[in-house]
Amino acid sequence: MSDPATNPTPADRSAPAVDLRGVIALLGGFPALSGIDLRVERGEIVLVAGPNGAGKSTLLNVCAGLVPVARGHAEVLGTDLRGDRGALRHRIGLLGHRNGLYADLTVAENLAFWADMVGANEAETAAALTSAGLDGRLSSVRVSALSAGQRRRTALAVLLVRRAELWLLDEPHAGLDPSGRDELDDLIRLAVASGVTVILASHDLERSRALAGREIVVKGGTVSEAA
Numbered sequence: 001m002s003d004p005a006t007n008p009t010p011a012d013r014s015a016p017a018v019d020l021r022g023v024i025a026l027l028g029g030f031p032a033l034s035g036i037d038l039r040v041e042r043g044e045i046v047l048v049a050g051p052n053g054a055g056k057s058t059l060l061n062v063c064a065g066l067v068p069v070a071r072g073h074a075e076v077l078g079t080d081l082r083g084d085r086g087a088l089r090h091r092i093g094l095l096g097h098r099n100g101l102y103a104d105l106t107v108a109e110n111l112a113f114w115a116d117m118v119g120a121n122e123a124e125t126a127a128a129l130t131s132a133g134l135d136g137r138l139s140s141v142r143v144s145a146l147s148a149g150q151r152r153r154t155a156l157a158v159l160l161v162r163r164a165e166l167w168l169l170d171e172p173h174a175g176l177d178p179s180g181r182d183e184l185d186d187l188i189r190l191a192v193a194s195g196v197t198v199i200l201a202s203h204d205l206e207r208s209r210a211l212a213g214r215e216i217v218v219k220g221g222t223v224s225e226a227a
Contacts, residue, residue: 017040017077018063019076020039020063023038023074024036025062025067025068032055033221033223036059038223043192044198045213046198046199046216047201048201049218055218056201057096060169060199062074064076064092064094090163093158093162093166093168094170095159095170095172099152100158106139107139107140107141108140110143110158112125114162118162120161128161134153138150149181149183152184166197
């Protein structure tokens with residue numbers, strides 16, 4: 001039986017992916033982001049730009065429910081971030097410097113592990129492998145033997161298996177060669193075409209602007225729409 005958290009209600013589906021109004025978020029008891037207003041509709045790709053240390057990663061972590069919201073209205077996928085965030089655990093996929101993969105398992109074994117966790121069937125797992133270009137020989141390769149781009153695509157394939165509706169990607173292109181970046185972008189576009197919403201923080205602005213439909217800027221702990 002699938003986890004109820006993976007089966008959102010109709011009200012959840014009609015809500016924006018992210019709805020932050022006047023949000024103050026705390027890190028170590030101190031405001032890390034202040035007065036944040038951000039609305040992201042379902043199926044959007046939004047680029048988060050800004051200088052180092054501006055709070056881009058913090059914003060992604062707020063959306064993932066990992067950084068406490070001290071004040072303001074904060075809903076993600078129709079769920080109040082100041083309430084029970086457990087219902088969001090499978091519906092959000094956060095990919096940062098750690099890919100969350102088991103290095104000693106093969107690509108297929110990593111996907112099978114998560115498929116069992118969320119009740120995904122073999123067809124869904126096979127479709128995720130194909131979408132990520134990891135079917136065939138690569139599916140039986142241990143994660144530890146993959147290239148950086150292949151590992152990144154495996155991590156996104158896991159999000160497909162988990163049926164994650166909101167992808168929060170922190171520097172997804174970092175460390176990838178041009179071919180790996182192209183393959184990653186193709187997978188992101190494919191996921192969005194199926195209804196996934198993507199928020200990505202990146203310093204690779206030229207590439208990310210070609211991918212995203214909107215750009216916001218984080219600076220000094222505040223968020224604004226790019227000019």
